[in-house]
Amino acid sequence: MIRFLVPIVCLVLFFVEPIFGLFSPLSIGGSFYYVVPRFLILFLIFLTVFYELRHALFYGLFFGLLYDVFYIDIIGLYSFLYPAVCLIAAYFFKKIPQNLLSATLLALGLLIAMEVALYLFFQLIGLTDAPAGTFLTSRLWPTLIANALYLGLLGWVFRSMMVTQDPQRGTKFGLY
Amino acid sequence: MPQFLSNKRLILLLIGVILLVALISLTLRDRGQVSLPEQIVKEAVGAGQSVFSRPAHFVTGVFDNIDSLINTFEENRLLKARLEEFAGVQAEVTDLRSENDELKELVGKEEDLREYNPIQAVVIARNPDQWEEKIILNRGTNHGVKENMAVMTAGGLIGKVTIVTPTTSTVELVTTQNPNYRVSAMVLGEDDVFGLIEGYDPERRELLLKRIDFSVDLKEGDQVVSSGLGGIFPKGIVIGEITEVTIDEFGLTKLAYVKPAADFSMLNHVVIADRLAPEVDGEDNGMTEEEEEES
Numbered sequence: 001m002i003r004f005l006v007p008i009v010c011l012v013l014f015f016v017e018p019i020f021g022l023f024s025p026l027s028i029g030g031s032f033y034y035v036v037p038r039f040l041i042l043f044l045i046f047l048t049v050f051y052e053l054r055h056a057l058f059y060g061l062f063f064g065l066l067y068d069v070f071y072i073d074i075i076g077l078y079s080f081l082y083p084a085v086c087l088i089a090a091y092f093f094k095k096i097p098q099n100l101l102s103a104t105l106l107a108l109g110l111l112i113a114m115e116v117a118l119y120l121f122f123q124l125i126g127l128t129d130a131p132a133g134t135f136l137t138s139r140l141w142p143t144l145i146a147n148a149l150y151l152g153l154l155g156w157v158f159r160s161m162m163v164t165q166d167p168q169r170g171t172k173f174g175l176y
Numbered sequence: 177m178p179q180f181l182s183n184k185r186l187i188l189l190l191i192g193v194i195l196l197v198a199l200i201s202l203t204l205r206d207r208g209q210v211s212l213p214e215q216i217v218k219e220a221v222g223a224g225q226s227v228f229s230r231p232a233h234f235v236t237g238v239f240d241n242i243d244s245l246i247n248t249f250e251e252n253r254l255l256k257a258r259l260e261e262f263a264g265v266q267a268e269v270t271d272l273r274s275e276n277d278e279l280k281e282l283v284g285k286e287e288d289l290r291e292y293n294p295i296q297a298v299v300i301a302r303n304p305d306q307w308e309e310k311i312i313l314n315r316g317t318n319h320g321v322k323e324n325m326a327v328m329t330a331g332g333l334i335g336k337v338t339i340v341t342p343t344t345s346t347v348e349l350v351t352t353q354n355p356n357y358r359v360s361a362m363v364l365g366e367d368d369v370f371g372l373i374e375g376y377d378p379e380r381r382e383l384l385l386k387r388i389d390f391s392v393d394l395k396e397g398d399q400v401v402s403s404g405l406g407g408i409f410p411k412g413i414v415i416g417e418i419t420e421v422t423i424d425e426f427g428l429t430k431l432a433y434v435k436p437a438a439d440f441s442m443l444n445h446v447v448i449a450d451r452l453a454p455e456v457d458g459e460d461n462g463m464t465e466e467e468e469e470e471s
Contacts, residue, residue, distance in 0.1 A: 011224075015224055015225055015227075015228040016228065017304040018225065018229075018301035018302055018303070018304045018312075019228060019229055019232040019301070020304070021301070021302040021303065021304035021306065022232070022236075022299070022301075022302045022441075022442060022443065023441070023442065024302075024306060024441070025306070025440075025441060026441075027441070032381065034306050036304060036305050036306060037304055065217075066217060066221055069214050069217040069218060069221075070217065070218055070221040070222070070225075070301075070312070071301075071303045071304065071305070071310065071312075072303070072305070072308075073203065073207045073339070073346075074200055074203050074204055074207070075199050075200070075202075075203040075214075076195075076196045076199035076200040076203065077200065080196050118305065118307065122307045125204060126355070127307055127308055127353055127354070128307055128353050129353060130378060134378070134379070
């Protein structure tokens, strides 16, 4: 069943992201906060660590390409970053305790790395000239908090969705 | 680590990186053009996106309605006060309009930069990684949308169309950091003052109106509208109002900060302005394409 479930979830997350993007920038107390929904890549990281890397790489490449063509108009940015993040996730997850909490923290850590990489890239091609301080306060922290909330709410759903698919895996990861 | 970077993988990685850099630089160079496969992807994703955006707009609409219900009493009182003025203004407008028509007939002027064909569109998505301020609309070349057309809400100008496919169009908002993004504008007053909207200050969240004649006196609170002289935008779309006037970095012309009149968060219904007067090639910066290539 996961064969159908994963692409459907990916598709839904892909389409839901820009709708949440419509709410941003949030204005709280006169200052503005950019909240970037990163639902899909967080799901792919979970797919990598709890299910299988190959699937995650494939979906990362596919949806990254869609993202590039539809929104960014620079082909090769997200279609590189999504699989790369999944690869790094797979590499690091072997070295840390394997439970839901560690997976969440790893996913959020990689999210920070991705945001910073994107910031450096867009600064390189001159699409932004925001100083690093502004980037941190108005973009990175709000994004991180919002996505942590999302993972906190749905992380266990993703995990149980993937873990229960494979009986051998179910015993490998304990409740915690 | 040695397993992670064996010889075969290293070569694959290198080839991958080279391909990646080539792809990125290739697509960076001509971002305005859309190749056929890109167009097909855009169409397909756009169709899927509008399916998802409809219920989302419905939900936010409900919340908006509740929100406005709460303020109904206060608003109603304010509106009643305004209604009395309105009758007078209405009569004046009709009078001025007929006078304007008569005068136009008198001088034999038929084309007007002000007139445009409104194309109604719905925002189906906003670029989720908000490095570039872009929105995507559900109208395209099939509905008469062309590149560089002005896009506005009831509040005022929000951006211009950068990419069109048959059924979708991408709009770059005026709040972009793109240095090549210009809009010909003018400040309304006793004498109209002309300048260019060029750039955006992300910290003040205000637009920069540049290239204003040094000798001109501008006041805070003056209204800025599009001038129509750029060749593509119609005349008279509200852009915002001046909040501060300073001297630009070279000390030769004046620079004014303009607070945008439109609200850029939660965009929903927008209007694309298809100008009736003949359009000039270019990007509404007062240059034709040939001139731009020369400069």
